[in-house]
Amino acid sequence: MTSDKNSVIALELESEDALTPAQEAYFAKCEEKLGFVPNVLKAYAFNPVKLQAFADMYNDLMLGPSGLSKLEREMIAVVVSSVNSCYYCLVAHGAAVRRLSGDPELGEQMVMNYRAAALSARHRAMLDFAQALTSSPQAIDGGDRQALRDVGFSERDIWDIAAVVGFFNMSNRIAAASDMRPNDDYHAMARDAKPS
Amino acid sequence: MTSDKNSVIALELESEDALTPAQEAYFAKCEEKLGFVPNVLKAYAFNPVKLQAFADMYNDLMLGPSGLSKLEREMIAVVVSSVNSCYYCLVAHGAAVRRLSGDPELGEQMVMNYRAAALSARHRAMLDFAQALTSSPQAIDGGDRQALRDVGFSERDIWDIAAVVGFFNMSNRIAAASDMRPNDDYHAMARDAKPS
Amino acid sequence: MTSDKNSVIALELESEDALTPAQEAYFAKCEEKLGFVPNVLKAYAFNPVKLQAFADMYNDLMLGPSGLSKLEREMIAVVVSSVNSCYYCLVAHGAAVRRLSGDPELGEQMVMNYRAAALSARHRAMLDFAQALTSSPQAIDGGDRQALRDVGFSERDIWDIAAVVGFFNMSNRIAAASDMRPNDDYHAMARDAKPS
Amino acid sequence: MTSDKNSVIALELESEDALTPAQEAYFAKCEEKLGFVPNVLKAYAFNPVKLQAFADMYNDLMLGPSGLSKLEREMIAVVVSSVNSCYYCLVAHGAAVRRLSGDPELGEQMVMNYRAAALSARHRAMLDFAQALTSSPQAIDGGDRQALRDVGFSERDIWDIAAVVGFFNMSNRIAAASDMRPNDDYHAMARDAKPS
Amino acid sequence: MTSDKNSVIALELESEDALTPAQEAYFAKCEEKLGFVPNVLKAYAFNPVKLQAFADMYNDLMLGPSGLSKLEREMIAVVVSSVNSCYYCLVAHGAAVRRLSGDPELGEQMVMNYRAAALSARHRAMLDFAQALTSSPQAIDGGDRQALRDVGFSERDIWDIAAVVGFFNMSNRIAAASDMRPNDDYHAMARDAKPS
Amino acid sequence: MTSDKNSVIALELESEDALTPAQEAYFAKCEEKLGFVPNVLKAYAFNPVKLQAFADMYNDLMLGPSGLSKLEREMIAVVVSSVNSCYYCLVAHGAAVRRLSGDPELGEQMVMNYRAAALSARHRAMLDFAQALTSSPQAIDGGDRQALRDVGFSERDIWDIAAVVGFFNMSNRIAAASDMRPNDDYHAMARDAKPS
Numbered sequence A, B, C, D, E, F: 001m002t003s004d005k006n007s008v009i010a011l012e013l014e015s016e017d018a019l020t021p022a023q024e025a026y027f028a029k030c031e032e033k034l035g036f037v038p039n040v041l042k043a044y045a046f047n048p049v050k051l052q053a054f055a056d057m058y059n060d061l062m063l064g065p066s067g068l069s070k071l072e073r074e075m076i077a078v079v080v081s082s083v084n085s086c087y088y089c090l091v092a093h094g095a096a097v098r099r100l101s102g103d104p105e106l107g108e109q110m111v112m113n114y115r116a117a118a119l120s121a122r123h124r125a126m127l128d129f130a131q132a133l134t135s136s137p138q139a140i141d142g143g144d145r146q147a148l149r150d151v152g153f154s155e156r157d158i159w160d161i162a163a164v165v166g167f168f169n170m171s172n173r174i175a176a177a178s179d180m181r182p183n184d185d186y187h188a189m190a191r192d193a194k195p196s
Helices: A021-033 A039-044 A048-063 A070-083 A085-101 A102-113 A123-134 A142-148 A154-178 B022-034 B038-043 B047-064 B072-081 B086-099 B104-112 B121-133 B142-150 B155-178 C021-034 C039-044 C048-063 C070-083 C087-101 C105-110 C119-137 C141-150 C156-178 D021-034 D041-044 D048-063 D069-081 D087-101 D104-112 D120-134 D144-152 D156-176 E021-034 E037-045 E050-062 E070-083 E087-101 E104-111 E122-133 E142-149 E156-178 F019-032 F039-044 F048-063 F070-083 F087-102 F102-114 F119-133 F142-150 F155-178
Strands: none
Touching: A021 A039, A021 A048, A021 C048, A039 A085, A039 D087, A039 D156, A048 A070, A048 A154, A070 A085, A070 A102, A070 A123, A070 A154, A070 D104, A085 A102, A085 A154, A085 C105, A102 C087, A102 C105, A123 A142, A123 A154, A123 B155, A154 B072, A154 B121, A154 B155, B022 B047, B038 B047, B038 B086, B038 B155, B047 B072, B047 B155, B047 E122, B047 F119, B072 B086, B072 B104, B072 B155, B086 B104, B086 B142, B086 B155, B086 F102, B104 D069, B104 D120, B104 F087, B104 F102, B121 B155, B142 B155, B142 E037, C039 C048, C039 C087, C039 C156, C048 C070, C048 C156, C048 D048, C070 C087, C070 C105, C070 C156, C087 C105, C087 C156, C119 C141, C119 D156, C119 E087, C141 C156, C141 D041, C156 D120, C156 D156, D021 D048, D041 D087, D041 D156, D048 D069, D048 D156, D069 D087, D069 D104, D069 D120, D069 D156, D069 F119, D087 D104, D087 D156, D104 E087, D104 E104, D120 D144, D120 D156, D144 D156, D156 E104, E021 E050, E037 E050, E037 E087, E037 E156, E037 F039, E050 E070, E050 F048, E070 E104, E070 E122, E087 E104, E087 E156, E122 E156, E122 F155, E142 E156, E142 F102, E156 F119, F019 F048, F039 F048, F039 F087, F039 F155, F070 F087, F070 F102, F070 F119, F070 F155, F087 F102, F087 F155, F102 F142, F119 F155, F142 F155
């Protein structure tokens, strides 16, 4: 891929440097596995240093070792993006919830109103925390952390929940500010999967 | 420094791995230049992979090449943190505004209400955008981007503003969720500097 | 259909009277044309008088003569329901937007953030009004009505926009108060249609 | 009454059809019993189908069989309208609370701040639910329904509370969008009644 | 009057000192002219120093020399109290608007939604400023002051508007915190006056 | 001091009368003790009657007999001003908290987010009440008053908390409306004091 004029966002960013070979390989792997390069990566590709920093943080947070399952991390991502009404992230990560859960309805619920889902106490507490930390970070206190411990989350889990909430509060704003467009491919993805 | 039990946040995170030599060197350099290691770095030090991802993104955004001056980036950081009432970031980055501007009053204004400062049209537009993107990301549209172009910001500048706004919306939430405590050293820093 | 104990909402309402023959026929026609009776009708079926009043108003508003197309009315329905995060209405009317437009992405945009759609000036004004009338009815004034006239809406069109906005502000609250569950059938509906 | 150019709202709606004889009789009965036809009915009179749907729903909800007294339904109407600052509904239904209760002060309290009234536990719970369902429908959950059951409301009562809350969230928006003017007659009505 | 146990608020404040002779005379004059002592004065009477400070400020602001008429000051008082839903102040100052204007409907409009009144450009600007300064004081800037100058308000008038807005933002909170009850006499006052 | 054209606010108010000898003496005493006359007093000096009413109320509330310490009253002042983002009051009263507490960090915490401070139960309840009464006065009820009694506040203390909260909700709005500038002297004041 050559990252010439960037058409996935409403800012006309010129490519500032070539992708590294590892980045080229990463993009090729996306094409191979997903059938496309997610537009957020194309958006960052004008600057390989920024792309690398973004991808390193994303990959550690969403795919790295954690007491939270990958599905739980995606559920948090969608609930944060729902509070912020972020079109890009709702499309891309709503699809991820459908795919990872095999439950298209769960994806819709995370997008539309997580309180409508039949959630375990663990997931309800996790998403209530994500919602509160997104809407009113200044009011979070020890009681909120304790509510997570009470349903079994470890100290490290709480850090990870906070880090995912934080990350999508960042991404939602970069997407909003740049009018980032999601790949068309997400819309039809995992629509007819059935929950196991 | 050994990152054993982490006492700068309200989560008890055990060290998961040793810092890399480069990270040890970075911490040593902080001690030498600032007199202390910023607590946000100590907070992340339980996991060197997470620390690296955070530091890489931070250093590129706040210190790397940009059409925004370092002071402008710090002004944005403080205004975002003011909307979110983030104690850690207001203390640490309020000090940075005082130091970089040589104008302690400007630091206070960014913390308390940026509209009280005598700002250039460029800075007023930049901070109005930061405030709006933080409070109501879902309502940002082409008019908001145009208002930045109208005062001379380039496409890349707009990306950078968005990226700094996004980054501090992330950091504010990680600090809030973990009750991150700022280093005492910040409070007295650059209090008597005079604007040039 | 016999409306015995009502299982589509979280209230246990006993049937108070038999459906009228016309209502039985209407439900049968739903089964035939849609493959199911929408759960909102089942919810109201405990009381045929209430069912009739609801259906009469709904059918006139959404299907009766108007300067607004059926798709436009459904777009308004979804945007109102998005402001109120109403799971039932987002599922049912999001499907209607996909079906009537042949554009699944448009349905997602109405659900997630209508500002992300590439809208005509007419539709942007219509949905901005719907959003404002839902969020801040007390602040609507002559300027808001004029903005609709300026893009070509007639006086009657403005009444109809207001009436649809009003109706879904009602339905959203009845659905929220009763935890109304949408029919499963909506989720997969019109997902792969293509815009004409 | 002839429903020629409609002067009770800020939209110039031409009469689209003659009132039915039953509607003419209903208007005559209003004149006889109240001394005037409520302007909301005049507003809808441009279209007899819409008038009928509105009146059918209104009459069932506010006057039909229910575990809620007529006064309780009017109290809910006013509290919803107070959250939405709807001038038309506050004037018309504030008068109804004064008349039905014989307590002018109660009418004022519903308009101004229901929390200032000396309410029974039943009424406080009912109005807290009405306020919450109006302000934050997306956050209503099982706990809110249980709070109503705890003070003695039946399942059907909860439906009726929700339906009245919903109806006035609709009417408030139609009134706001059309700048509906209340009849002058309401202002002096039942001002000197005394509570029994 | 002896200010023994204070029954007009929900705090049991013991009298701390006797009223001064001038205060006794002032209360007697209230009885003579109004037929009662306003409960806000009884509430403050537990401490003659506090009563004096309150009355001095009130009398200067609401009755002293100003480019704003007494009616205009009362209109501002009611609009501020409407934003804050202050029962005491809406009752007492709503009555004052009715009395001073001879227009009971204007009193209701200030209580319910000032935007529903047919206001001059001067009054609309004045009340828009009062509403904004009450709801979002942090966002007031030079443009808001200029909007007042544009409809003819002097610099001193702007100060007076701000001072009345400020005063009722204070009083509303003292009334809310103490559950201050208005005198019954206000309710029927000036209900049938007619506009001149 | 002669109060000619007033340059501490964005309104050009002409002096309307000479200060009284007592006021001249008070200003001289400020110069002597503080090194300057606080700008809020200069702002009011265009009218000696208004200055007197303001100073009388301020001096009684903030310096007069009360169960609240002077530091507690200043803490409330700053928390209210933080909710309202009032630059003038945050600068002036933030300095007062630093000076009275000998704890510069406490001053910063009151400005930035009082929940970040290590507060006694008494102070946390006091400031939670101040925050709630400022943000949502209409929702205060008996439970809020009881929470203050539960940590040992007397009825009179509750009145005093409410009065200080009210006073700064007034002052914040007068400062915002007039763009009041704080004296430069406050910024460096009590920055290096140490907690006792």
